[in-house]
Amino acid sequence: MGKITKxxxxxxxxxxxxxxxxxxxxxxxxxxxxxxxxxxxxxxxLAPGTAIAGVFTRSQxxxxxxxxxxxxxxxxxxxxxxxLVNSGNANAFTGRRGIEAVEAITASVAQVCDIPQARxxxxxxxxxxxxxxxxxxxxxxxxxxxxxxxxxxxxxxRAIMTTDTFAKGASATxxxxxxxxxxxxxxxxxxxxxxxxxxxxxxxxxxxxVDQTALQAMVSDDSDRTFNCITVDxxxxxxxxxxxxxxxxxxxxxxxDDTFRDAxxxxxxNLAFQVVRDGEGAxxxxxxxxxxxxxxxxxxxxxxxxxxxxxxxxxxxxxxxxWGRVVMAVGKSGAAADRDRLSIRFGDVEVxxxxxxxxxxxxxxxxxxxKGEEIQIAVDIGIGSGTSxxxxxxxxHGYIEINADYRS
Amino acid sequence: MGKITKxxxxxxxxxxxxxxxxxxxxxxxxxxxxxxxxxxxxxxxLAPGTAIAGVFTRSQxxxxxxxxxxxxxxxxxxxxxxxLVNSGNANAFTGRRGIEAVEAITASVAQVCDIPQARxxxxxxxxxxxxxxxxxxxxxxxxxxxxxxxxxxxxxxRAIMTTDTFAKGASATxxxxxxxxxxxxxxxxxxxxxxxxxxxxxxxxxxxxVDQTALQAMVSDDSDRTFNCITVDxxxxxxxxxxxxxxxxxxxxxxxDDTFRDAxxxxxxNLAFQVVRDGEGAxxxxxxxxxxxxxxxxxxxxxxxxxxxxxxxxxxxxxxxxWGRVVMAVGKSGAAADRDRLSIRFGDVEVxxxxxxxxxxxxxxxxxxxKGEEIQIAVDIGIGSGTSxxxxxxxxHGYIEINADYRS
Numbered sequence: 001m002g003k004i005t006k007x008x009x010x011x012x013x014x015x016x017x018x019x020x021x022x023x024x025x026x027x028x029x030x031x032x033x034x035x036x037x038x039x040x041x042x043x044x045x046l047a048p049g050t051a052i053a054g055v056f057t058r059s060q061x062x063x064x065x066x067x068x069x070x071x072x073x074x075x076x077x078x079x080x081x082x083x084l085v086n087s088g089n090a091n092a093f094t095g096r097r098g099i100e101a102v103e104a105i106t107a108s109v110a111q112v113c114d115i116p117q118a119r120x121x122x123x124x125x126x127x128x129x130x131x132x133x134x135x136x137x138x139x140x141x142x143x144x145x146x147x148x149x150x151x152x153x154x155x156x157x158r159a160i161m162t163t164d165t166f167a168k169g170a171s172a173t174x175x176x177x178x179x180x181x182x183x184x185x186x187x188x189x190x191x192x193x194x195x196x197x198x199x200x201x202x203x204x205x206x207x208x209x210v211d212q213t214a215l216q217a218m219v220s221d222d223s224d225r226t227f228n229c230i231t232v233d234x235x236x237x238x239x240x241x242x243x244x245x246x247x248x249x250x251x252x253x254x255x256x257d258d259t260f261r262d263a264x265x266x267x268x269x270n271l272a273f274q275v276v277r278d279g280e281g282a283x284x285x286x287x288x289x290x291x292x293x294x295x296x297x298x299x300x301x302x303x304x305x306x307x308x309x310x311x312x313x314x315x316x317x318x319x320x321x322x323w324g325r326v327v328m329a330v331g332k333s334g335a336a337a338d339r340d341r342l343s344i345r346f347g348d349v350e351v352x353x354x355x356x357x358x359x360x361x362x363x364x365x366x367x368x369x370x371k372g373e374e375i376q377i378a379v380d381i382g383i384g385s386g387t388s389x390x391x392x393x394x395x396x397h398g399y400i401e402i403n404a405d406y407r408s
Numbered sequence: 409m410g411k412i413t414k415x416x417x418x419x420x421x422x423x424x425x426x427x428x429x430x431x432x433x434x435x436x437x438x439x440x441x442x443x444x445x446x447x448x449x450x451x452x453x454l455a456p457g458t459a460i461a462g463v464f465t466r467s468q469x470x471x472x473x474x475x476x477x478x479x480x481x482x483x484x485x486x487x488x489x490x491x492l493v494n495s496g497n498a499n500a501f502t503g504r505r506g507i508e509a510v511e512a513i514t515a516s517v518a519q520v521c522d523i524p525q526a527r528x529x530x531x532x533x534x535x536x537x538x539x540x541x542x543x544x545x546x547x548x549x550x551x552x553x554x555x556x557x558x559x560x561x562x563x564x565x566r567a568i569m570t571t572d573t574f575a576k577g578a579s580a581t582x583x584x585x586x587x588x589x590x591x592x593x594x595x596x597x598x599x600x601x602x603x604x605x606x607x608x609x610x611x612x613x614x615x616x617x618v619d620q621t622a623l624q625a626m627v628s629d630d631s632d633r634t635f636n637c638i639t640v641d642x643x644x645x646x647x648x649x650x651x652x653x654x655x656x657x658x659x660x661x662x663x664x665d666d667t668f669r670d671a672x673x674x675x676x677x678n679l680a681f682q683v684v685r686d687g688e689g690a691x692x693x694x695x696x697x698x699x700x701x702x703x704x705x706x707x708x709x710x711x712x713x714x715x716x717x718x719x720x721x722x723x724x725x726x727x728x729x730x731w732g733r734v735v736m737a738v739g740k741s742g743a744a745a746d747r748d749r750l751s752i753r754f755g756d757v758e759v760x761x762x763x764x765x766x767x768x769x770x771x772x773x774x775x776x777x778x779k780g781e782e783i784q785i786a787v788d789i790g791i792g793s794g795t796s797x798x799x800x801x802x803x804x805h806g807y808i809e810i811n812a813d814y815r816s
Contacts, residue, residue: 057739058740059736059739059740060738060739060740060741060743060744060745060746060747061735061736061738061739061745061747061750062739062747092732092735093732093735093747093760093763093764093765094764095748095762095763095764097764127732128732128735129731129732129735129760129764129765130765233718233719234642234716234717234718235717235718235719235733235736235737235740236736236739236740237736238735238736238739308642309642309643310641310642310643310718310803310807310811311641311643311811314807314808314811314812315811315812317808317812318811318812320812323537324500324501324535324536324537325643327469327500327501327536327537327646328467328469328643328644328645328646329643330468330469331465331467331468331469331470331644331646332466332467332468332643332644333468335468336468337468337469338468339468339469339470339501340503342469352501352537354503355501355503356501356502356503356505356537357501357537357538395718395808396808396812397805397808399718399722399808400722400725400803400804400805400807400808403718403719403722403723403726404722404723404725404726404728404803404804
């Protein structure tokens with residue numbers, strides 16, 4: 001699976017302690033889908049009554065498991081549910097055989113776990129265009145079932161990795177009316193897309209009771225402010241999937257609770273940031289905050305144009321406070337701008353104001369900010385009140401190394 | 409001006425012999441705008457009656473000279489005209505001082521050459537955000553005027569270079585009713601944008617008589633099929649300019665002549681290809697031809713999504729026939745597609761058909777095609793009759809080297 005890269009310099013110190021979420025059990029198995037000597041199948045079984053919400057890639061060339069999940073979101077919750085993920089093969093662009101593989105796996109999980117097939121959600125991540133050897137997956141489901149355990153979430157985070165350089169987890173606990181509800185999530189991905197669809201997959205679990213419709217609305221809205229605001233290289237996987245499952249096992253209803261909503265947002269943002277921190281070849285974590293645009297939508301166009309510009313990203317890699325490239329990106333974004341009202345800050349340093357280099361500009365101060373691991377670029381468009389913040393990483397030789405010889 | 413790079417491996421053998429265009433004279437001077445020991449100002453004087461058409465960057469943060477040129481296109485042609493270009497400083501994002509610099513230079517050229525200021529077109533290319541020391545330019549205009557010569561076009565091509573690794577020229581001659589008309593053009597640029605706005609500038613001259621309105625229509629349409637169909641890194645300069653001047657000195661009217669139109673298209677395409685061949689770090693020239701899209705506009709969205717995908721471009725750099733990344737790019741383009749109708753060829757090798765790996769696929773044959781300097785990727789979307797062809801280059805360590813430490 002390409003080059004083994006060393007752990008990202010932006011990785012957290014270690015995998016966090018995650019709370020056990022009642023109503024969810026995890027198992028991991030080495031099925032040998034493609035990798036040797038590691039787990040590559042993750043099974044999560046969810047208690048009866050679990051509400052499940054999901055957000056998926058908008059790609060027109062979505063993989064078979066994604067289409068299957070999308071069709072199942074919102075279904076009846078009275079019986080149990082399950083999530084099965086394999087790494088090593090994305091089951092994408094595999095035509096009719098892709099659909100057959102999803103059918104075989106979901107049927108097998110349904111039978112072994114005694115839940116409706118309509119409640120079995122699957123994801124696949126890894127190489128594309130190769131038929132998924134689904135028999136290797138179905139062959140281990142009995143074994144997985146036998147080892148289900150509420151404490152296995154860290155193992156689950158590792159089993160779904162492909163080119164990730166570290167396992168990603170985040171959690172929160174919330175007090176609602178004197179009772180505690182917990183949220184724990186895992187993610188994989190080293191880009192909106194990484195080599196050969198090294199897709200972003202995210203699974204978040206909570207023991208709160210949340211109405212499915214409300215949960216879906218919450219997750220859709222939050223993902224627009226988190227996972228849809230990160231980019232590594234502007235490319236989009238055919239398999240990106242985010243699933244949030246609320247088991248209700250705590251007995252605490254969080255459907256309309258703002259604290260819960262904020263906590264869920266925090267977990268999603270944390271996981272989204274970890275994906276950026278594992279961006280291929282990344283050496284800098286970059287926040288781009290746009291204000292003063294004609295609308296929020298325009299602000300996001302500007303922010304994403306900056307975040308995806310190869311020239312901006314290479315300048316950051318070179319620790320060069322090259323604000324001219326930021327101006328360029330604003331100019332090409334397609335959203336409204338007025339050259340002579342633009343202001344730009346790198347960290348606390350005002351580099352451009354009213355369409356020209358700031359009178360207070362100090363190249364030394366700006367260069368000092370660029371030497372850090374966390375870079376802030378703030379752009380005020382100066383024509384309205386639209387805002388958007390997005391996160392990305394720099395573009396380095398590491399990205400070329402990882403991607404130019406991935407299959408060789 | 410950043411690293412001196414060796415000549416692109418995709419460069420032509422040498423600068424071509426270009427025909428002398430009657431009615432145009434060129435001069436080049438070393439004004440010391442920024443560079444030492446080389447020419448950096450090019451003056452072209454055009455005979456009375458010259459029709460001038462232009463196409464300019466769509467950036468919302470356009471530089472002052474671009475705005476000035478746009479305002480002047482279509483003006484009265486009875487008197488002479490001039491084009492002045494400086495390299496080393498782009499006079500972009502320079503606020504009020506940028507406008508003052510354009511005013512000073514155009515006034516000076518008008519006075520020295522005895523032509524209306526409204527017929528003096530300027531371009532500036534180089535670093536941005538620094539005030540253009542326009543006095544250095546105005547100081548050499550008398551000298552330039554004194555050395556005007558019809559045979560100096562090759563020198564002109566060299567004077568406008570910034571990070572280009574070779575000078576770019578192309579020409580054509582056309583027989584119209586037994587008489588010959590000539591077209592000669594020069595260009596600079598090593599990307600739609602290169603570091604710090606190393607802008608694409610193109611100047612094409614012909615001795616044909618062409619009505620200004622017809623010339624503008626021809627140039628706009630042709631640039632949509634040539635210069636607007638190339639991309640190096642998806643970034644867009646604040647200064648891109650294309651000016652076509654028809655002096656009429658041959659006495660031959662080519663306004664409605666299809667042969668002339670085809671010849672002009674050929675010169676534009678040739679220069680556009682040379683810009684791609686000088687793409688920063690380029691080692692492969694890549695043609696992407698999309699057919700079977702819902703419309704031509706959709707086909708172009710697909711083609712540009714493929715051409716700008718960092719994952720596709722790094723795969724090409726790695727000589728990897730990674731068709732999965734092409735599928736991914738089609739999926740994210742925003743244009744209509746049906747995964748199960750997609751077909752993809754690399755050169756003559758069918759790699760994917762009807763949404764899956766082609767039964768005839770030979771990895772060895774596809775890999776052999778990828779080893780060449782010229783890569784063809786053909787994608788049939790399979791849902792309509794829209795077509796588009798675009799040209800790009802690969803994404804290599806050279807791009808990172810050139811752009812990550814440009815100002816350092």
